[in-house]
Amino acid sequence: MRITSQPYNRLKEALFYNRATTKYILLLMVFISAVLLIGSVFQDEKAESIFPVLSTRKVNPVFDAFYNCVYPKIIGQKDNYDRFWLLYVHLTEECDNLPEYKTFDLQPIANTDEIKYVSFPKQKEENITMVTLGIGHDVDAELRLKKMWPGTEFFGVDPSPEINKDLYEVKLGGNYFQVAVSGQGGMQKSYIFRKKYRDETTMHIGADYFFGNMLKRPRVDILWVDTEGNEFPVLDMIHRGGPLDRRGVKICQMNVEIHKDLLKDVTGEKQKFHDFVWKIMEDRKYIIVKPFYVYWFHDFIRVVVLNVEDPECTSLYMR
Structure with missing residues (x-):
């Protein structure tokens, strides 16, 4: 038509x-x-x-294995701080023996009442730096580490010099600092072990200041943190672009005790642990292995944190 x-x-x-x-x-x-x-x-x-897209960031295959196993197991507990605290160790235990983790030579080292884990360097002649935050009248694990790796330089930090100073300097042959390391400097409350644990106001210094200005080591090979509630300000500093990155300090591996409810005026530790784990997932810089839930006078969680991104750490410790 x-x-x-x-x-x-x-x-x-x-x-x-x-x-x-x-x-x-x-x-x-x-x-x-x-x-x-x-x-x-x-x-x-x-x-x-x-808002950088994390999926485009080049990461180590070990982190991919960690992320792909852990993420689907914990995503259901995101933002539920109580359940996340209670279930994290149980939910992720299946992820603790992934084949990719064999790239680290993780060895158990016994303390008086716990097991630490250390990954040793590939080269036997390597000298390493080890830091203990919170000595707690016990250097058995440090002494065993010294026998296993003689080329270790030891630095111990504890606000209580009684027993700790002699243990670390005389018995171990290390270097002792009488301070508490946390988020910032000044007089603050700590949970101190003398003859027994008690609340006490002590001198604190920021972890970034300690590592950058007092320790003066650009690489900390082994860090053990048992600071009875002051661990979270330290953990906050290890993330990508954080205070330790800005000071050029790298930490290759950590053993950390994560506590809650130790000081009456400190709250929110369950949320802090939750946020720390999710920040680790976002950073793609570390992995968390060997989680262990301790039921004691105060329940707490032990974890091992391994650096899988820094070239110096990975070249030394990843096979």
Whole structure:
């Protein structure tokens, strides 16, 4: 059927007899589309610069194995701090013997009442730095470590010099600091072990200041943290782009006791543990292995944290 309506014929004439105009209209439409597309690309790049896409960051296959195993097991407890605290060790125990973890030579070392884990360097002649935050009248594990790896330099930190100073300096042959290491400097409450544990106000210094200005070692090979509630300010500093990164301090491996409810005026430790684990997942810098739940006077969690990103740490400790 032939269309003969007047409006149609006028449109036909406009397009047929004014081809130059049509050409310009089409070119203008193409130009506008290109501008919109380019603007969208720049907007996306700007967004990515503010919110980096973690999946594009190159990571070690060991972290991928950790993440792929742990993430689906804990995602159901995200933002439920009580259940996350109670269930984390149980939920992730199946992930603790992944084949990829064999790249670390993790060895158990016994203390008086616990087991530490240490990954030793690939080269036997390597000298390493070991730091204990919270000596607690016990250096049995440090003494065993010294026999297993003679080329270890020891640094111990504890606000109570009674017994601790002689143990660390005389018996172990290490270096002792009479302070408490936490998030910032000043007089703060600590849970101190003398003849028994008790609340006490002691001098604190920030972990970033201790490692950067007092210890003055750019690489800490082994860090043991048992500071009875002051561990969270230290753990907050190890993340990507955090205070220790900014000071150029790298930590290759840690054994950490994570506590809750020790000081009456300290709250939120369950949330802090929850947030620490999720930040580890986001950072893609460390993995958490050997989690162990301790039921005692105060229940707490032990974990081992291994650096799988820093080239110096991975070249020394990953096979």
